[in-house]
Amino acid sequence: MRIIVHNDKCQGHARCWAHAPDVFKLDDEGYILAGDIEVAERDELLATRGARSCPERALEIDRA
Template identity: 40%
Template sequence: MKIVLDRPRCEGHGLCEEAAPQLMHLDDEGELVLDHEEIGEADVALANAAARVCPVAALRVI
């Protein structure tokens, strides 16, 4: 599976980082960085949680 970020849509709220800090983080400028775009079965729940909490729907898990 894969996490897809719609960068122009992301506003840097950081809720996704709180939900899945193992998979993503905000850099010093407030930009979201995906540490792992490709994810294994063990991380699917975390990735889905991060996508769910994004207030601007900038993340998708496919």
């Protein structure tokens, strides 16, 4: 699974990181780092929760 990161939507809420700090990396100001994220199978549950928790819908789940 992959997470498509829409950096332009991120407002630094850090809810994604609270669910899965190993998956979602933030910069010094608390914004998600640029670039899509390849998620290992073992991290999929937490990553899905984290992506869904973003109030700005900045994290799009791609299961293709």
